[in-house]
Amino acid sequence: MSILEDIQKQIDRTKLSPTAKNVGKITEVGDGVARVSGLSDVSSSEIISFSPSGPEAHQTGGNNIKGLALNLEEDAVGVIIFGDWTRLKEGDSVETTGNILEIPVGDTLIGRVIDALGRPIDGKGAINAKDSYPAEKIAPGVVFRESVNTPLQAGLKAIDSMIPIGRGQRELIIGDRGLGKTAICVDTIINQKGQNVICIYVAIGQKTSKIAKVVDTLNKYRAMDHTIVVSASAADSATMQYVAPYAGCAIGEYFMDQGKDALVIYDDLSKHAWAYRQISLLLGRPSGREAYPGDIFYLHSRLLERAAKMAKEYGGGSLTALPIIETQAGDLSAYIPTNVISITDGQIYLETDLFNAGIRPAVNPGLSVSRVGGAAQTKMMKKVAGSLRLDLAQYRELATFAQFGSDLDEATQKRLERGKRIVEVLKQPQYKPMDASSQVVILWAVNNGYLDNVPVEEISSTEEKILTLLATNKKLKDHLDKNKEMDDFAEKELERMMKTVGVRIEKPATTESTEGQTKTLKKSRQGKSVSSVVARKPKSITRKRTKR
């Protein structure tokens, strides 16, 4: 009975009106691209349906091969094929469908792994998505937007303090292979737990093993509960890789339109550009610099423009984009990197030297910027991070000079020591994102010179001590979480906490000298001897070097 009902339902659902079709024939097919004659009524980026002929096609069930009309020429249409193009032959019939490319969207997608067309590939059964969004859509206009004002916590001290990301921002993550670009993104996804952010990880041209690893990690840290993975691996056709980021963006837009916050990670856009270059060359489009087609800039700009922070009257949702670009030998001035740098609202630049020196995340604070994220930073973070960047920049500069110089004055040595500790504090292990208040406490401690007396090797253990103490001090933590401001109460409480940990200021910090700090200075005497030992270290190193 139920089967009969099912059939009846299906028959009822189908529209059995006379159809008007526009048909054509394949004149050429190969490498995932077909040229089709006829189809005089086709529109650009319309879905095309292929009907493979021959006994094999009959066996496999006929015409479920779809394509996308990209090139409309005078007497032919260039179509890119989703699926198995090897089943198609010259002379096979083709028809238009009247639909543009749409991706199923909805809450049911959360926690799933899908391909570029929204079909599940995680073996967890069908996805019953009620809505669908067009893959290509014009970005929301000026009226619909407002400026970025809410932070998106990456959970990494180096990023949240110096290169803050706001909801609705586009922040590029750029660097050579194997420097932890994906790691930053995965940490960011893990850190969004309980932050009401839906994350969409779009893998473009990645190894399937790597995608599986990412999904595994996300599962392990229970981050798949708020994540959707769109996968177009290196084994998928260039067509799928080309469509994948647009699909991810469409899914993100759905959540944005619901008034929610979404984060899309495009990992990575250089492979997307390669896929598009392949398609363009096969379609016979004229090539330009590095053989990329002329519209390669528009390819990325129209995708990243769709990231937005919507105004309150339009739902107030947001779509944050974190595109990744892989550079070759740190070359930032290549075609695609410069393009995407100019499109985005800033970049996080990862450097090989830093990575090899054990500084992970290997963020270069000099070349990394966030053009709009500062507006979204919380007050407490702004206060502690303000001098951080400057101190670090000064340290970098001095560190290079200190390698040549023999004798350094005390102020320089202090700066170097502080810099070393800042660098040490900004290191963070993978999969251990930190909440904003913990970050602020650690950065406050190093900024105010509480860690100046601690040997560099012991920084991480001291940091842990401080954090465990903070976890027990609920009053302070709640205060920071709630007010997001570094006020007198918080500072006094922190000073008390530092005493408990056993770290003291040796001298008032040059950047911020408050009464509280001078008081602690008077009290601390032991600290001096420790610091002088630490301060001598670079001298001895430089002497050795000059002897050589």
Next chain:
Amino acid sequence: MKGKKIKGLAKIMYKKSLKDEIVNLASVSVILKEIVSQKPHGLKNILKNYKHLIEAKIASEELIVETAQKTKDIEKMEKELLSKTGARRIKYKIAPKLIFGLKITHGDFVYDATLDSKLKQLTTDN
């Protein structure tokens, strides 16, 4: 000869073989004889392009009406069909495969109201 020149030449030939916007078979044969005797570079491609253009034109001039059985009623609508589609002539075909109904093909447009297509619609995913 390059692709653009070949296409250009095929187009000129095509335009010359039209008379009152209809393909004139007499002029087609004259043009073919001439081009074959001249043997220009890339003759094969020129002819291929030319064939393509002529075929498309002929297809647009012709209306193919397919039915499962012979019907008389359809011929009543002949005039209307021709005026609406802009075709010059109608070809009738009998295809028992269609089971029931009517299918009209005009160039690359197909208007399908047969039982066969309806059954096919039911079997597809949509």
